Each structure stands twice: as structure tokens, then as C-alpha cells.
Amino acid sequence: MATVAFNHVTKKFGETSVLNGLDLEVTDGEFLVLLGPSGCGKTTALRMVAGLESPTSGTVTIGGSVVNDVAPQHRDVAMVFQNYALYPHLSVAKNIEFPLRQRDVSADVRAKKVSEVADMLGLTELLDRKPRQLSGGQRQRVALARAIVREPVCFLMDEPLSNLDATLRARTRSEIVRLQHELGTTTIFVTHDQVEAMTMGDRIAVLNAGDLQQVGTPTELFANPANVFVAGFIGNPGMSLLASEVVNGQLSIGGTPTTFSGLGVSGAVTVGVRIDGVQLGSSGIAAICDGVEVLGAEVHVLGHLGDDQIIVRQAASAPRPKIGEQIFVELTAQPLCFDAVTGLRVGT
Ligand SMILES: Nc1ncnc2c1ncn2[C@@H]1O[C@H](COP(=O)(O)OP(=O)(O)O)[C@@H](O)[C@H]1O
Ligand SMILES: [Mg+2]
Known part of the structure; x- marks a missing residue:
């Protein structure tokens, strides 16, 4: 586990500035939601923690160490994408154990860990299926299992619930929160949905057009919005x-x-x-x-x-x-x- 921090991080694509001097610290074990409208820079911020983009200026730290020049595979973070990104030709079990194979973990340890995490997520009966034989909610759980099995210091989740129907989305919200509390792993969860943010986050960081608007608990943001953007965005x-x-x-x-x-x-x-x-x-x-x-x-x-x-x-x-x-x-x-x-x- 670790703290994750953005220290005055600016990201430009050509002339376009997508993040403007972002300062944000996610504390060890915290569930932080990065909330904002489409296009405000959420995915870009997450990809910089994963190492898939690098800051134009400023630093990203994980566990207190600057990681700007650390390759993604050496960052010990696990990202869950909106589209799940499962390997279609691999079974559920093989999908889940994939990150362990990449690290040359032995077959017995792999089997044990896959079985543990499958149990945790109710996937035990589905281990031999292919992704196309699963519902959206089940695929989503496989993607989570694959992230969890790595035992990363940080989970990065990019709108992981947006492909689920409303009922399943509500159920999966509480499931993710329960798992995160159980594991105690620092989590950055990106969403454009303020209901998701309010119901899941220990704290919420509100972003608009690359500018951080306010960081606080759901109750603080609701009762004491710092500006008109947060006032209009938070609450239903x-x-x-x-x-x-x-x-x-x-x-x-x-x-x-x-x-x-x-x-x-x-x-x-x-x-x-x-x-x-x-x-x-x-x-x-x-x-x-x-x-x-x-x-x-x-x-x-x-x-x-x-x-x-x-x-x-x-x-x-x-x-x-x-x-x-x-x-x-x-x-x-x-x-x-x-x-x-x-x-x-x-x-x-
Ligand atoms: N590789 C890229 N090249 C150019 N522009 C990009 C690239 N990635 C993202 N952008 C732009 O940066 C802005 C923020 O994108 P993104 O971080 O994906 O927003 P969000 O996840 O909040 O919807 C958007 O205007 C997007 O078009
Ligand atoms: Mg995005």
C-alpha cells in the first residue's frame, strides 16, 4: 500500500493543456474518487499514475518516490478499464492469472491465488468459461479479480461500472467499496457520475477542464461547495x-x-x-x-x-x-x- 501524489502536474497534448498544475494527495488505503465531466482530464491523470502517459511538468509519486521515469510494469499499480480489456481467447482462470504468469509466479502459487480471488468475487463456478460466455457484470468482476490478484500498492479504476445496467451498477458499487475496505489498497476511482462518487468515495476530487475544483468528503462537498461548479455538479x-x-x-x-x-x-x-x-x-x-x-x-x-x-x-x-x-x-x-x-x- 502507498500514498499516491500529483505534485503540480501539468499535461499538454501539443498546444492543448489537459491538466493544469494538479496538486492532489491520495492517502495510504484511501478510496479517492476523481469526478468530473467527460473530457476534463480524468483518464489522463490516471494514465500518468499507471505510467501510460508522462507529465509535461511536475511529478507523480507513489509511496513517496517520484515515478515519472519508471516504466508501467515497474510501478506495482493495477488498472481496471471501462471496457474490461479481457483476453477473449483465454478462460476466466487464465485471464485472472495472466499478471502472475508475466511475473513467473510458480504454478501452485498461481492456482492458489486465482482460487482465493475467484472465491472473493463469486467467480469460482465460472473459471473455465471464456469472456464471451459471461454477462457484463461477470466480465467486470473478472477484470477486478485480475487487478486484485496482483496485490498492487494501488488500484486505478477508470469508469469501471459505466457499461453495466443501472441495477447492477448500484450493486457493484457497494461490492467494490466492500472489497477495497477488506484489502485496504489505495484506490483512485474515476467517474463522471456524481452519484457513484458520493456513494463510494472516502473523499472526492472534483475536476473541471483540467483544473482541480475542490477535494473533500461527500458530505463536505454537498454542504460546503467551494464554487458554483461544485455546487451545480454535486447532488441529485x-x-x-x-x-x-x-x-x-x-x-x-x-x-x-x-x-x-x-x-x-x-x-x-x-x-x-x-x-x-x-x-x-x-x-x-x-x-x-x-x-x-x-x-x-x-x-x-x-x-x-x-x-x-x-x-x-x-x-x-x-x-x-x-x-x-x-x-x-x-x-x-x-x-x-x-x-x-x-x-x-x-x-x-
Ligand atoms: N493522446 C491524446 N492526444 C491528444 N489529446 C488527447 C489525448 N488524450 C486525451 N486527449 C484530450 O484530453 C482531454 C482530456 O481527456 P481525458 O483525460 O480522456 O478526459 P476524461 O477521462 O475526463 O473524459 C480531452 O479533450 C481529450 O480529447
Ligand atoms: Mg475518461
Whole structure:
């Protein structure tokens, strides 16, 4: 096991900068989720730990040693890819033992380890099958088994659940977390799915366009987003972000004064509200209804005021506004404030 660190790592492909001075330390035994939208540099960051890309500047360390010039096979890390990357012509057992063969591990030790890890992942009955005879979830477990059998100092997982259907994805989430706790192996898990990040990570590092936005526990990111990007990205749904103004200490949204004051800011701000901090009312902030999403016991009313989107929760039994109709939104909880220009968290 080991700590893994990015020390001011920049990666450019030609003129294009994909990671901008990334500083991030993953502690020994930690499950760290690297979260961000498609194209933000997650895979590139992971490939630099694996040794499949090298930083343009800065260093990557594993267990305190700089590995920039260490070949992938000497890094003692195991990567699990989105597409599993199994050998189609090899049986499950042969796929799992492949990394051990490469290291000239003796046949008895190989057999013992394959049997142990197959047992751990419920693959014992499937050892003689070929990958094409397995379901997506089973292939995924074989790919995990192949990573685990190596006993690496670090697991690198690149969106390993994205090819599974929703039910299996939810089940496999907890299975991976359980295994990681059992093994205690430092893990970097890449995903674009904030639900996956929130449910799996000890900590989450949020990345956007090559820039690290915030690192923290799921609870910290949810309750105290550092900027509008994290506020809008974390949570299901993310915070509604509304152009607002604080005049004489009192908050106005869309020109409508609210009862909130004492926010510790003045002038133009962006206000962030969670879905449980707003409700529909007969007066309040005016918005236009854009649609209603029926989720079962509750519905989400989607609306906009100016260029800003807002989401309000309603009981399924309540009368639903129609698209294009005016709605009124009331704040029921103290909102968070962000700088209108930089997007950084400000105020109390
Ligand atoms: N080998 C490469 N050459 C040029 N551009 C690349 C290469 N690999 C990735 N990129 C670009 O770098 C950006 C980040 O890619 P990637 O790390 O794969 O993002 P993510 O995994 O977050 O979706 C993308 O714009 C991608 O097109
Ligand atoms: Mg990727």
C-alpha cells in the first residue's frame, strides 16, 4: 500500500493543456474518487499514475518516490478499464492469472491465488468459461479479480461500472467499496457520475477542464461547495444557481426581495439553493415553468428566471403547473452565496 501524489502536474497534448498544475494527495488505503465531466482530464491523470502517459511538468509519486521515469510494469499499480480489456481467447482462470504468469509466479502459487480471488468475487463456478460466455457484470468482476490478484500498492479504476445496467451498477458499487475496505489498497476511482462518487468515495476530487475544483468528503462537498461548479455538479439534482443582489444587507432574487439578510456579502452574487431549500408559493420569486418530471411520490418542477434554471420539489398529489406558466418560488432555507464573477464561495 502507498500514498499516491500529483505534485503540480501539468499535461499538454501539443498546444492543448489537459491538466493544469494538479496538486492532489491520495492517502495510504484511501478510496479517492476523481469526478468530473467527460473530457476534463480524468483518464489522463490516471494514465500518468499507471505510467501510460508522462507529465509535461511536475511529478507523480507513489509511496513517496517520484515515478515519472519508471516504466508501467515497474510501478506495482493495477488498472481496471471501462471496457474490461479481457483476453477473449483465454478462460476466466487464465485471464485472472495472466499478471502472475508475466511475473513467473510458480504454478501452485498461481492456482492458489486465482482460487482465493475467484472465491472473493463469486467467480469460482465460472473459471473455465471464456469472456464471451459471461454477462457484463461477470466480465467486470473478472477484470477486478485480475487487478486484485496482483496485490498492487494501488488500484486505478477508470469508469469501471459505466457499461453495466443501472441495477447492477448500484450493486457493484457497494461490492467494490466492500472489497477495497477488506484489502485496504489505495484506490483512485474515476467517474463522471456524481452519484457513484458520493456513494463510494472516502473523499472526492472534483475536476473541471483540467483544473482541480475542490477535494473533500461527500458530505463536505454537498454542504460546503467551494464554487458554483461544485455546487451545480454535486447532488441529485445539483444546486440551482441564481443571479442575485444583496442591497442594504437584504437578498433580492430576480428583482424580488427575500426575507434573507446577514449573508455577509453585498452587491451582485450568485445564490445557490438546494431543491429542499425552495418551494412553490402564491407569491415570491417569479419564474417560468419549463416542465415537470414525475418521479413517483414526488415531482420536480423545472423552471427558469432569466438565464438561470431552478428546480422545485412538489408532492405528486399537488396541482402541477403547465409549461410556459408563471410560477412563484419561495426560499425556505438560508442560501449559499458565490461571487458573481469568479464563482467562488463568499459570505457566511
Ligand atoms: N493522446 C491524446 N492526444 C491528444 N489529446 C488527447 C489525448 N488524450 C486525451 N486527449 C484530450 O484530453 C482531454 C482530456 O481527456 P481525458 O483525460 O480522456 O478526459 P476524461 O477521462 O475526463 O473524459 C480531452 O479533450 C481529450 O480529447
Ligand atoms: Mg475518461
